[in-house]
Amino acid sequence: MAPYAFAIVSLGFLLFFAHLILNALQRKRDYLWYRQLWCYKRLPLSRKQYLQAFPFYSALSPKYRVQFEHRVCCFIADKKFKHRYGQPVSNEQVVLVAAVACQLSFGRRDYLYAFLDTILYFDEPFQSPANNEIHKGEYNPRARALALSWADFKTGLDITTDNLHLGLHEFTHVMHIESERHTGMDSYRYHKYHQLILRELMDAKLRNRLSSTPFFRDYAFTNQYEFMAVLTEYFFESPQEFRVHFPKLFHHLKMALLFDDAWLHQSEY
Numbered sequence: 001m002a003p004y005a006f007a008i009v010s011l012g013f014l015l016f017f018a019h020l021i022l023n024a025l026q027r028k029r030d031y032l033w034y035r036q037l038w039c040y041k042r043l044p045l046s047r048k049q050y051l052q053a054f055p056f057y058s059a060l061s062p063k064y065r066v067q068f069e070h071r072v073c074c075f076i077a078d079k080k081f082k083h084r085y086g087q088p089v090s091n092e093q094v095v096l097v098a099a100v101a102c103q104l105s106f107g108r109r110d111y112l113y114a115f116l117d118t119i120l121y122f123d124e125p126f127q128s129p130a131n132n133e134i135h136k137g138e139y140n141p142r143a144r145a146l147a148l149s150w151a152d153f154k155t156g157l158d159i160t161t162d163n164l165h166l167g168l169h170e171f172t173h174v175m176h177i178e179s180e181r182h183t184g185m186d187s188y189r190y191h192k193y194h195q196l197i198l199r200e201l202m203d204a205k206l207r208n209r210l211s212s213t214p215f216f217r218d219y220a221f222t223n224q225y226e227f228m229a230v231l232t233e234y235f236f237e238s239p240q241e242f243r244v245h246f247p248k249l250f251h252h253l254k255m256a257l258l259f260d261d262a263w264l265h266q267s268e269y
């Protein structure tokens with residue numbers, strides 16, 4: 001074999017083994033050896049104004065704002081945004097939904113929600129085709145679509161003291177279901193910490209304390225999906241209270257999301 005061919009084959013083997021070792025380390029130690037390689041995309045001014053008014057974006061340090069804006073642009077390019085009855089979808093509707101999605105997935109490398117293609121806007125709560133009940137939001141993994149009542153999505157954003165946040169709630173369902181079907185590093189970690197959260201819940205004392213916490217609504221105990229969604233609303237709206245009262249659950253969710261205090265100017269986490 002010619003020396004240069006030998007060098008190429010050796011390099012290939014070396015890269016392959018490096019890949020295996022890095023993957024094993026990332027799984028064991030819960031980190032990403034890279035999270036964001038490129039960030040060059042910028043929103044047009046007509047859309048940027050909505051990002052600038054988005055509290056999580058404002059709380060980020062400048063380096064992470066650049067990453068966040070790039071991710072929001074990529075999310076917008078990757079998804080379809082449709083109004084259920086064919087009305088136009090506004091820049092505000094597109095940017096705010098993309099921003100909430102990217103807020104939840106900001107710690108991940110895979111931040112684009114691979115099992116979601118379409119955001120479907122309703123003006124108000126709507127009747128679910130699955131069970132005829134009235135819903136404010138609904139993720140349909142088969143249709144790869146997330147339906148949202150815009151009025152309730154907006155209320156969830158505007159009122160930050162009630163631990164109700166429809167956008168974070170619904171995107172948690174999307175992320176959760178992705179973690180059951182996907183083999184990527186981020187899904188692996190989410191699934192791992194979700195299991196640890198469920199194990200914590202085996203403790204009856206903890207369950208009782210959770211259900212007697214006024215801000216932690218009973219709806220969380222409907223099933224494991226609702227539990228993760230409500231926990232996530234609590235994590236982003238009342239981080240201090242959550243961390244003090246339920247430190248283990250807080251830690252596990254923080255690791256599931258790979259949330260990093262270093263992103264923020266002033267961290268409550």
Ligand SMILES: [Zn+2]
Pocket residue numbers: 169173225226229
């Ligand atoms: Zn739900």
